[in-house]
Amino acid sequence: MNVLAAAVAATLSLTLAAAPAHARQSAIGNNDGATKDGKEAQDNKTQQVEVRGSLEAYDPRRDDTASKIVVNRDEIAKYGDTNLLDVLKRVPGVTVSGNGGRGSEVRMRGLGAGYTQILLNGDKTPPGFTIDSLAPDLIERIEVMRAASAEYSTQSIAGTINIVLKKTVKAGQRELKLGYAQARDFMGPNANLQLADKAGRLAWSVTANVRHEHYSRTVHNVEEHADASGIEDGLRLGRLPESGRITMLNLSPRLIWTLENGDSLIFQTLANFNHFENGVHTLVDTELGPPPPYPDLVQTTSSIQKLLRQEFNWTHKYASGAKLDAKVVATAGANPISTYRTAAGTGANPLRELVMSHNSVHGLSTMGKFTSASREGHALAFGWDGSELTSPDSRRVRDYAQSDVVPPGGDESYAANVTRLAVYGQDEWNVTPQWSVYLGARWEGVRTRIEGNTFATVHNRSAVLSPLFQTLYKLPDTKGDQLRFALTRTYRVIPVQRLIPHRFDSANNSQTDPDSIGNPNLKPELALGVDAAWEHYWAEGALVSISASARDIDNNMRNQTVLEGSRWVSRLTNTGRARTHGLELEAKFPLKAVIATASSLDLRASLSRNWSSVDGIPGPNNRLMDQTPLSATLGADYKLGAFSTGGSFVFKNGGEVRLSANQVSYESVRRDLDLYALWKLNPRNQLRLAASNLLGQDYINETSYIAAGGATQRSRTIYPGSPVLRATLEMKF
Template identity: 20%
Template structure:
């Protein structure tokens, strides 16, 4: 070992001491845009590939005249004679032209050019990846990054209010995947998990999206399913600017609308300094129509009926996104450069919800004369300029990083320090409830269990005078996560530059907290029923689940927002709503890695190494019991804990080129999934009135996965690819939520108990197939299919349960027509059903139903600079649907309808 360190030290001394002849440059297309993944060869001997921005570098070449050749799929190769200066760095850029037989006629539109860039980068990557370039992103009707990602093989998205939010890669839920921005983790704005909200990031802010399905040691290891790296624009070769303006309609609401403004400006100010500025403003006024059912245990249907509770809901939503990113690049000299990367995303989500909830159905089943309980709740916010009578969810993410790249002799060093913060604030969130305790229900129609219908006698169920005032509620909610990180990497070529040793270290600190507060107001107000309030008919003509679902009269959001809650007889702190959810957590991860990239002949490249990660986490939560005596939050018992563990995670990636067109990638890696912060906190929340108890689990262990990946790619025809992949993952200590309704608490049986626990093992096996090819002269077909099979062991009382989130069948297809002036594309995305949450028994399991989306978009070039476009999304009017136990039992059904927009884009 001492000899090894001495040798390493000697190598550094040699590397830093002697000068050498170097070559660097950039590969661009005829419009000055970078070509990532280009292959550059010196004297038919040494080779490298260009990076995201088209840059390449050779170290320690022989001085004198050398022949440099550059190749790129879909472009004409070039060869140039370059004089390599002695003991200096020579700069040589290359400009490539589209292949006359493959792209020259249509590359001006950008779509085929985008496919080519993605294919070249994917081919040059030494691990299993899928790549999407900004040119491709712009040709889909996708406003946010999540909508773009659902078109990648093996990737699906789970939505929120009709927008793609949480990513599922190869059957692994969002918390088991990582999302990075320029290689560093993005903090999460959600309170109880590690999920990154991908609907928060506009697609216009991103240059390249890279989905890594196998890992190398220089990547963060917390990515069992995979890792998504979002690369922002940087290092322009000259002045570039574009502006996009669009507007459209959201037919789910009569006044529904959408609008989008995007601006991109980039320039190379001089030989040293360049900047890239991206900004967007998006607004949507829309909504959703929703019905929900809670089904009883089939064994209890004879006594209690099939359904325990039923909701009819209307959501009116306004979302505004404001994003800005500024990247600066400064080249000190040929061997040293610095950069600053910044991004800020701010999404405001204003929402009103009108919820009709039918309960006490078991009493009605026993004696129909008792009627059922109907509660009508209006959800909104205070009537000020911030909330505007709506519930406001204010989510923000900002990230700043500063770093550099330096060449010291043969050693390349890069470093980066950064800070980021994500937050979610929901101020002055308000609720009012009115209740009819004995509404006359005549029947429950279960002839179609996907659409059960509750039928009332007459109109008294909708009479505002029959709905007594129950209470007001007001909540303040805040969650934040702050990250700080520093990393450094070294790369040292050896064996005449064909092979590389790379090693480095990273240290990051995360601080997460959630602090909510909830009050109730019940007595002393000058109204007894809804008739004393301002109310309106919330029912909608053409309600998407069906006109048989009637909301009826509700208190208006404006009336709710105008009330002075403190004018009554005082407030009551509703500890049961929030006390158990207050927590804080500090996580520190120290990592180091080493890896070797070794070329075994002309055809095979091996990347082998290992990553070490040590995790320390400290957390604090609360122990709450509804039967306790509390006057304030400070009276609730606080409990703390800590944990630490270390992991060594080896990996091996092998790439073999059978020919210039046929490439195979084989990968083995170890990866990790840390438990959610909140799940580790030793909290306890007991609500005796509902016989419910939820507890944390400080004994949770991180999940560890052994991963095998194989990908075979055959490239042909410039923009064509056939690919086949297979994968297998074996996970120890996987995480699931244990629930039971037979828990005994303080001698009282039949409590509903919930806790996140470790299962013993889980496995995922699957394959994927992809095809993209030109049809005739102007048509492009893209299609992919992924099959996933999963199995878990270690759930108490359950066998043969699939992994939550694992979708068995997924496919995408699109057909595009492209000419010099006109582009049109129809695209389809399908994700099959999947287990979403594990219940206490199979009839309680919650499933995410299959979804099929069809989108259409078209662009016409009015001139070289000006284009007009039109987009239509969700033409199938695909709803979000969950079912309970069996597919026929609808648990939640939510419609968003289709939407469309038209716009202009101008390239300066």
């Protein structure tokens, strides 16, 4: 990214200034080790050593004007995770919703439901992409950006997480990992293969990952109903035994070609294949009051998600030191889903239903950035970012026993087209050796058109101009104290699925299990944000920081449930203005930075506290939907010769959230204890053991609804948890 390039340039300025003029020019123009014959090859070799030494001294967390955390490859691989969500839950300031299972969300500043932007190689992830479908072994680093920058989309009210696929090519790399995971409710193997090599100006790598899991568990549910006087008049106890399997395949080949003029061409492919099967049998025993319409419901779901992403990147460096970086990304994917529902009803008509849907996506996006080096002390950049995605979908409902019978209303189909265009400019200015300033502006427009055979065509447009300011000041006469400040304008775009006025029916419809329907009248949320931080660095790898943030949000969106006719319906609705603010503390250091010791022990801790309120929702607990009020992490790593071990404890508070005047949601406290150990058996083989969720904590979710007159409906669901043990043999050949 340009901020990284600017910071590197600033860090190298003294070193390069001391070098001869031809050496400075060659160091700037060098690309991926491209060399020429004879004396020039020898010169380039010397210059590469000089640049490498400077890069090792460069710390993006400390030296970039834009505030960010970089999770490197070693941190990603440490616990042998097979799910990227497990990696992210340990990152300071990042939380994962629920128990980290399928469908979980990643949150920054405790905010979920789309406030955190997820990027893949700096590009928007395609519709239907889930972060848990990406294997950690495919990833080179994760960039966590707390404040928005013009280079990336400003659809990042809480912040941005940029997942960078593997880019480094090691000549002669041959690595194979074989692993197995075991828990009370699931088991399965996984494997990862990495191949890479170089031949002259050509470098290539291939990473392949496969994971297969079988799972089986029983979820419990309790539904209670009380009349206006508080006397219980309804009680249902539900058992939901479910089982299924998941097969995931990731393939990511990469080809790098360095031309004679120094240009580079990069081709990178990401192919994802995910097969998911799940069967759940809902059995409801009615202890008090009327039974549900279907107390014995069997539902089987099968989905095959396929995604192909092809990225082409061209980089050209000019003699003046300027650089053009252009990228084109093509995306194609499909996700057919079949759901069988059969039920014995309390009425005369049993349920026998086959629901077949087919969603696909294809699109093209382009990104480009021109960085100028014409003004000393400045890193000027201008760029564009545009995309067009089309996502057709169809839904057919048939009688389970008569698949050729079309029900009343017929089949449903729709097609969504989303066009996005953005232009931006930015400058990182090193005002003094201690003070740097980042100024940027980004205009981004989004146009959505949705056509269907059961509703009128939906048009939705939004355009946001985002001025951005960030600054870093290194306090003079101190060893490592510095201050940060940022002022940003960001927004949250409306998810396409939430715009479609199509109803998805619930078999046992109620206030706590309603139908869902899109809302084509939604408006995007707009936010003005302020961030400030103090950081102290006193030794290598030692950091203490205190940061504060605040967001003022207009057109806040949240789910609300209402009674329409005889059925309860939930839809996303704009509810007005909201405010949120938070405080984050972080410390990490090797023990030898505190006391005189030869022990190789690294310690880390973080604490995040968040508050919010929504004007259109009465209190108490009228905070933003799904916000995590308090989270904390504690961790330690120890190394002794060929043996390494460590652990991490993650705490995430829950509590009640008032969704509307009538609705309240509750999420349980989450405590995750993870441990790992690594033995380097010999220079080419090592064994990694890991255990997660050692406390075996269950996840509890509860919703309640107070109807007119004071009657209360409450539903409580308990998802069982168990410790997970993993063993991985890592081999080089």
